[in-house]
Amino acid sequence: MFGIGGFELFLILLFGFLIFGPEKLPQIANTIGKAIARFRTAQEEMSGQLKMDDFMDKESDQPFKNPLDVIEGAASKAKEGADAARTKADAATDKVIEHTDSFAARKAAYDAARRERKEAEAKAAKEAEEARAKAEAKAKAKEDPKTEVAPKKAASAADDDAPTASDASAKEVS
Numbered sequence: 408m409f410g411i412g413g414f415e416l417f418l419i420l421l422f423g424f425l426i427f428g429p430e431k432l433p434q435i436a437n438t439i440g441k442a443i444a445r446f447r448t449a450q451e452e453m454s455g456q457l458k459m460d461d462f463m464d465k466e467s468d469q470p471f472k473n474p475l476d477v478i479e480g481a482a483s484k485a486k487e488g489a490d491a492a493r494t495k496a497d498a499a500t501d502k503v504i505e506h507t508d509s510f511a512a513r514k515a516a517y518d519a520a521r522r523e524r525k526e527a528e529a530k531a532a533k534e535a536e537e538a539r540a541k542a543e544a545k546a547k548a549k550e551d552p553k554t555e556v557a558p559k560k561a562a563s564a565a566d567d568d569a570p571t572a573s574d575a576s577a578k579e580v581s
Contacts, residue, residue, distance in 0.1 A: 411419075424432055 423435065427435060
């Protein structure tokens with residue numbers, strides 16, 4: 408084990424016992440055991456990886472493949488996957504843009520129709536208010552005709568009472 412004999416291992420444990428004490432020595436041994444187990448697991452995993460088909464081909468004349476060729480093959484596979492993903496992403500982006508454009512067009516049409524409807528409602532409300540005001544004015548005029556005379560009627564009545572130029576010339580002739 409690591410080129411250490413039994414006597415050397417005994418001395419290491421003795422000094423560890425003296426330095427760390429009897430309480431800490433089992434915890435330290437447990438930690439070292441776990442570290443060695445992890446190291447062995449990583450070593451076995453690396454051996455398994457090297458024995459995989461990527462680096463070894465048991466049936467061929469040359470059982471070990473060139474690692475650079477394997478890396479280039481993996482890179483080309485990754486590039487193909489990235490290109491396929493990019494194509495899918497571009498297609499999805501195009502669909503989103505189409506949907507956004509159609510949504511924007513629908514929203515613009517809806518806003519225009521809503522604006523026209525509001526304008527028509529406002530115009531109808533204004534006309535109704537004017538009609539109501541005229542009806543109130545008529546009703547008020549019927550109740551008390553002397554109090555309120557429309558400005559047009561007053562102006563036309565004043566024009567009717569004023570002598571015209573032809574009337575004045577007729578008076579001078581006579």
